[in-house]
Amino acid sequence: MTSKGDRGAVPGWLWDEMAGAGRENLDRSHVARYDAKEDSGAALEVELLQGLGMTAGSTVVDLGAGTGQFTVAAAGACGRLVAVDVSPVMLELLETKVAAAGFGNVEVVEAGLLTYEHRGAAADVVYSRYALHHLPDFWKAIALDRMRRVVRTGGVLRLCDVVFHFDPPDAQERLGAWFASGGEDVETEWSRVELEEHVRDEHSTFTWLLEPMLERSGFKIETAEYSPDGIVATYVARAS
Secondary structure, three states, rough: OOOOOOOOOOOOOOOOOOOOOOOOOOOOOHHHHHHHHOOOOHHHHHHHHHHHOOOOOOOOEEEEOOOOOHHHHHHHHOOOOEEEEEHHHHHHHHHHHHHHHHHOOOEEEEEOOOOOOOOOOOOEEEEEEOOOOHHHHHHHHHHHHHHHHHEEEEEEEEEEEOOEOHHHHHHHHHHHHHHHHEEEEOOOOOHHHHHHHHHHOOOOOHHHHHHHHHHHHEEEEEEEEOOOOOEEEEEEEEOO
16 A cells, blocks of 8 residues: 655645656556566666675665566565655556565555655665656755665665766767667657657756765765766765
8 A cells, every 4th residue: 555755744845746757657658668668677686785785674765666676676685665656657556566476565655755754764775766867956965865864874875867977068979879779669668759858858967966966965985887878877875
């Protein structure tokens, strides 16, 4: 059963995460085909986190859990998993998967990076994939600070997102190449139109802006990996 975030405590000046969620993430047809289009490599992510100290007793918070690829892969390897997403459509599919797998240690919370309120023991792991780019940079910094408050000192933040690893003068060439990689079949692959929409309407930033935010929020970056095209960055960071 999905629980709602504490909406009564949301101030009027807060960024509207539902409005910024991306129209596709609230669209049932898109959500239904998401897993065919995007493979998160969740099993490998679980193995990585186990190597970083995640155990059968760990508390894991999946922020921006989406359709639950990571949630379902990780639930059997930890003690408590909290799956958080702002999209009720995505959470509906996630809950179906969790119920089918028979997991009793998964809590599903309808909230965003700016509104999730953690209860209980501090998390050992915070996992976030392709969620942070829905926030402008000011709000990214606020979200990262909130993540640090969720995870215990020494705990792990695993962050993956569309984060540009190039300089502004190279943007047209790099983005043009990315757009050209888009396919035609929106059912099974990311189309050029969707990639262009991401850059136009969402809030991906540069690595050289995001990384100081991580450090300022109280995380020490242990590893940073960049895709060869400079489009995706993945991090392991420890809460200091």
